[in-house]
Amino acid sequence: MLVTLAALNLSWELDGWIILAAVLCAIACAIPGNFLVLRRMSMLGDAITHAVLPGIAVAFFVSQSRSSLPMFLGAAVVGILTAFFVDWIQRLGRVDEGASMGVVFTSLFALGLVMIVQAADHVELDPGCVLYGAIELTPLDMVIVQGRELPRAVLILGLLAIANTVFVGVFFKELLISSFDPSLATTSGISAAWMHYLLMVVVAVTAVACFESVGSVLVVAMFVVPPATAYMLTDRLSWMIGLSLLVAVLSGVLGHISAIAVPSWFGFQSTTTASMMAVCSGVFLFAAALFAPRHGIVIRAGRRYLLSLRILCDDLVALLYRLGEGTNEARIKMEGAQESLLCQRLPLVLAARLLVQRGDVSLSDGHLLLTSQGQQRAQNLIRSHRLWESYLQDQAGMGADRVHVPAERLEHFTDSRLRGELDRETNTATTDPHGRDIPAEVDARDR
Amino acid sequence: MSGDWWPSGDSPSRGAFGSLAQSTLTDRSIEMPTWEILRRVVLLEDYNTRVVVFAAAVLGCAAGVVGSFTLLRRRALMGDALSHATLPGITIAFMIVTAFGGNGKALEWLLLGATISGLVGTGVILALRNLTRLKEDTAMGIVLSVFFALGIALLGVIQQMPDGHAAGLESFIFGKTASMTARDARLISLSAIVCLGVCLMLFKEFKLLCFDEGFAASEGYPVVALDVVLMGAVILISIVGLQAAGLVLMIALLIVPPAAARFWTDDLSRMLLIAAFLGAFGGLLGAAASALFPRLPSGAMIVLTCAAFFGFSMVFGASRGVLIRRWRRRQLNRSVAEQHLLRAVYELGELAPPSNSTLRQQLLGKRSWTKRQLDWAIRLAERAGWVTALPQRVTLTPRGIVEAKRLTREHRLWELYLIAYAETAPARVDRQADRIEHVLEPEVIAELERRLEREQQQVPQSPHELSEQATRDPTTGNNDKGGSP
Numbered sequence: 002m003l004v005t006l007a008a009l010n011l012s013w014e015l016d017g018w019i020i021l022a023a024v025l026c027a028i029a030c031a032i033p034g035n036f037l038v039l040r041r042m043s044m045l046g047d048a049i050t051h052a053v054l055p056g057i058a059v060a061f062f063v064s065q066s067r068s069s070l071p072m073f074l075g076a077a078v079v080g081i082l083t084a085f086f087v088d089w090i091q092r093l094g095r096v097d098e099g100a101s102m103g104v105v106f107t108s109l110f111a112l113g114l115v116m117i118v119q120a121a122d123h124v125e126l127d128p129g130c131v132l133y134g135a136i137e138l139t140p141l142d143m144v145i146v147q148g149r150e151l152p153r154a155v156l157i158l159g160l161l162a163i164a165n166t167v168f169v170g171v172f173f174k175e176l177l178i179s180s181f182d183p184s185l186a187t188t189s190g191i192s193a194a195w196m197h198y199l200l201m202v203v204v205a206v207t208a209v210a211c212f213e214s215v216g217s218v219l220v221v222a223m224f225v226v227p228p229a230t231a232y233m234l235t236d237r238l239s240w241m242i243g244l245s246l247l248v249a250v251l252s253g254v255l256g257h258i259s260a261i262a263v264p265s266w267f268g269f270q271s272t273t274t275a276s277m278m279a280v281c282s283g284v285f286l287f288a289a290a291l292f293a294p295r296h297g298i299v300i301r302a303g304r305r306y307l308l309s310l311r312i313l314c315d316d317l318v319a320l321l322y323r324l325g326e327g328t329n330e331a332r333i334k335m336e337g338a339q340e341s342l343l344c345q346r347l348p349l350v351l352a353a354r355l356l357v358q359r360g361d362v363s364l365s366d367g368h369l370l371l372t373s374q375g376q377q378r379a380q381n382l383i384r385s386h387r388l389w390e391s392y393l394q395d396q397a398g399m400g401a402d403r404v405h406v407p408a409e410r411l412e413h414f415t416d417s418r419l420r421g422e423l424d425r426e427t428n429t430a431t432t433d434p435h436g437r438d439i440p441a442e443v444d445a446r447d448r
Numbered sequence: 449m450s451g452d453w454w455p456s457g458d459s460p461s462r463g464a465f466g467s468l469a470q471s472t473l474t475d476r477s478i479e480m481p482t483w484e485i486l487r488r489v490v491l492l493e494d495y496n497t498r499v500v501v502f503a504a505a506v507l508g509c510a511a512g513v514v515g516s517f518t519l520l521r522r523r524a525l526m527g528d529a530l531s532h533a534t535l536p537g538i539t540i541a542f543m544i545v546t547a548f549g550g551n552g553k554a555l556e557w558l559l560l561g562a563t564i565s566g567l568v569g570t571g572v573i574l575a576l577r578n579l580t581r582l583k584e585d586t587a588m589g590i591v592l593s594v595f596f597a598l599g600i601a602l603l604g605v606i607q608q609m610p611d612g613h614a615a616g617l618e619s620f621i622f623g624k625t626a627s628m629t630a631r632d633a634r635l636i637s638l639s640a641i642v643c644l645g646v647c648l649m650l651f652k653e654f655k656l657l658c659f660d661e662g663f664a665a666s667e668g669y670p671v672v673a674l675d676v677v678l679m680g681a682v683i684l685i686s687i688v689g690l691q692a693a694g695l696v697l698m699i700a701l702l703i704v705p706p707a708a709a710r711f712w713t714d715d716l717s718r719m720l721l722i723a724a725f726l727g728a729f730g731g732l733l734g735a736a737a738s739a740l741f742p743r744l745p746s747g748a749m750i751v752l753t754c755a756a757f758f759g760f761s762m763v764f765g766a767s768r769g770v771l772i773r774r775w776r777r778r779q780l781n782r783s784v785a786e787q788h789l790l791r792a793v794y795e796l797g798e799l800a801p802p803s804n805s806t807l808r809q810q811l812l813g814k815r816s817w818t819k820r821q822l823d824w825a826i827r828l829a830e831r832a833g834w835v836t837a838l839p840q841r842v843t844l845t846p847r848g849i850v851e852a853k854r855l856t857r858e859h860r861l862w863e864l865y866l867i868a869y870a871e872t873a874p875a876r877v878d879r880q881a882d883r884i885e886h887v888l889e890p891e892v893i894a895e896l897e898r899r900l901e902r903e904q905q906q907v908p909q910s911p912h913e914l915s916e917q918a919t920r921d922p923t924t925g926n927n928d929k930g931g932s933p
Binding site for chain 1: 528529580582583585586602604609702704710745751755768770
């Protein structure tokens with residue numbers, strides 16, 4: 002890693018500022034983005050960055066210049082108006098939120114386009130600059146603050162990041178409650194509507210400021226992707242915000258490095274930082290979606306598979322026990338077990354191997370046999386099953402022909418305490434509804 | 449997130465109708481078209497205008513139909529996400545074809561790349577939605593931004609390729625409506641026919657998918673496959689639209705006409721027709737307006753025309769428009785007020801000695817209405833001929849007596865029903881019946897009569913004590929009625 006970094010020949014004078022600007026932008030966007038994701042308004046950033054065009058056009062007509070302050074103000078005003086229009090059309094016309102956003106931003110964009118084209122011969126609005134972001138040019142536009150030279154973008158984004166942090170810090174409780182339960186918020190004396198509008202203002206200003214400094218590609222990505230990544234990883238809002246900041250910072254740093262490094266592997270020069278930041282955050286999201294400890298796709302699938310394997314093990318020893326009850330011949334071939342349990346070959350082999358390893362089952366010339374330890378496990382399992390059957394018949398009033406299926410499900414999750422409880426409830430039944438004996442409890446600790 | 453910042457190729461001075469006058473920075477006047485131009489546009493005499501107007505109308509029609517389904521599926525912004533998601537496919541197709549020595553800008557390869565990329569984007573959105581805890585909008589935001597960013601990163605690389613004339617590649621997704629060629633028009637028509645055909649053939653399935661996904665799944669429809677087909681139609685129409693008309697126009701055509709059509713009807717097939725018509729008409733008018741006024745870009749004009757349709761529909765829509773909803777609400781409020789008044793007069797008249805007139809002062813105490821509300825209700829009822837009002841007294845007319853009897857009877861039938869069948873305490877039934885009495889259908893009344901065995905047409909006794917004092921306003925839901933005050 003160090004070697005690669007050294008080989009990149011980063012100059013801290015330039016790249017340091019770029020990375021700082023990228024990180025600050027990512028932080029500024031990710032903070033309010035958490036609430037957008039929770040409120041199902043993830044596409045709002047996209048809508049606002051499109052819709053600000055008429056604001057920029059009006060600012061240009063009024064100020065007759067391309068200086069950034071009037072443009073910023075125009076864009077910010079229209080950005081806020083966009084959020085309000087979306088809300089207004091959604092409520093007045095009872096339109097779906099997405100449709101309302103779509104209608105508002107396309108119309109505003111078209112309006113802005115018509116306005117700008119009127120002066121097109123004279124305006125040089127460079128599409129590339131807005132689109133890809135001028136983040137690489139950050140160190141070229143310096144301002145002097147208290148005797149120190151700072152890039153303008155770093156100054157703006159820094160202030161924005163601080164402002165957003167303060168906003169969320171001050172209104173954390175209100176935002177939390179109004180995001181998850183607006184009616185509870187209203188009954189507790191917090192105006193959910195006002196919090197919504199306040200958040201919309203913050204989002205609009207953030208979108209406009211970031212997109213003016215670093216380009217529009219980054220804005221939507223940073224609003225949505227780091228919070229979505231964090232949402233995969235945790236269930237607590239404070240953790241979610243913290244993790245989203247971590248992802249944002251990491252995407253900022255890695256984005257710039259990979260913008261320089263990745264194309265060089267294929268013999269090209271660097272590509273744009275902003276786009277690579279978004280791609281990096283996408284990679285983080287991908288990893289989180291797959292491997293998040295509780296909600297990850299792979300982890301969940303793995304946990305489900307392990308559970309089904311455990312249930313199959315239970316079913317296998319129970320099958321052997323039942324065979325032993327009937328014929329005293331508690332042995333079965335793999336093929337026979339597969340037929341009785343209606344399962345696939347591979348999981349059965351895995352389950353059998355697992356049982357042999359734990360000493361519950363032994364293999365002798367192709368037959369599976371219960372060991373005495375396995376006998377105990379099976380006995381408790383069968384006991385759970387038959388106690389449940391009796392209980393369901395006695396206490397839940399189910400017919401004897403219907404109790405098997407629920408008992409089959411419940412038996413795997415019944416421990417000795419619950420069995421004791423069931424035993425009491427069924428007045429120490431000795432036979433199940435089908436007339437079979439309920440075996441005695443075996444204390445597993447004795448073995 | 450806009451790659452569509454600049455209408456590349458959609459330059460205002462495209463010169464179809466003569467050159468622009470040199471204008472100053474502040475000159476934003478719009479030249480009025482001459483009769484000559486007007487005639488040529490209206491009669492579609494110019495080949496170029498004909499192509500653009502025709503293609504825009506066909507595109508609007510197909511997008512309107514496909515967009516209706518995505519709108520009802522609450523995925524209006526799907527077109528937005530998928531259009532952006534095509535960029536990496538376009539760049540990768542360009543890189544691969546160029547690397548093998550072909551013409552990287554050949555339309556068929558770019559279309560292929562865009563389609564594959566769009567389908568991958570769809571897959572990712574569906575996977576994120578179905579397999580993780582992320583919601584649909586977040587999944588769309590993720591795919592939109594990450595895919596588009598990847599495309600832009602690749603564009604940054606392409607610009608360094610030795611023989612990569614990447615210029616113009618962006619215009620593939622930013623569009624160039626005014627310079628649409630006959631080939632674009634043919635491509636659009638073909639895709640539109642395919643999309644419309646798919647939508648017609650799978651009409652029933654898509655309908656089910658839009659309105660009740662769970663039911664469709666339980667009936668054995670392949671929900672995920674249908675979803676993919678629907679999204680495939682969105683991708684197809686978006687991609688041909690994109691390169692011909694631009695990203696924002698395409699998004700607008702997919703969203704705005706269907707959203708406007710929704711205000712006019714509750715019937716899906718009618719909504720599809722209206723959306724198709726609005727989309728086609730919007731495309732037609734917008735393109736024509738742009739041809740008339742050389743300084744108005746056609747894509748933007750089409751969007752604005754559709755937006756105007758939307759605004760009009762939102763206000764005047766015959767089924768869900770703002771005005772019609774307000775009007776319905778007002779009618780309901782009026783009839784509720786009248787019915788409350790009639791029953792109040794009748795119930796006060798029931799007290800000894802029986803009469804069919806009562807003092808205004810007594811009425812004021814009967815419900816928690818203000819004097820103004822009461823006066824309003826009396827005016828309404830007088831105009832409808834239910835009562836005659838004197839300064840002090842309100843008297844039921846013969847028609848009013850019949851109506852008041854019917855209302856009171858229905859109210860009490862419901863009360864009796866609540867007592868007999870819902871085991872509600874007699875002290876609490878008044879309020880519940882008060883809410884529902886205005887919307888009881890004749891069939892419900894007949895059922896109540898049958899169940900309560902009260903088929904004779906007389907007003908039953910009130911199951912609770914009637915009082916001259918205010919029973920609290922049922923709508924504010926204050927305290928329980930404590931039997932007698």
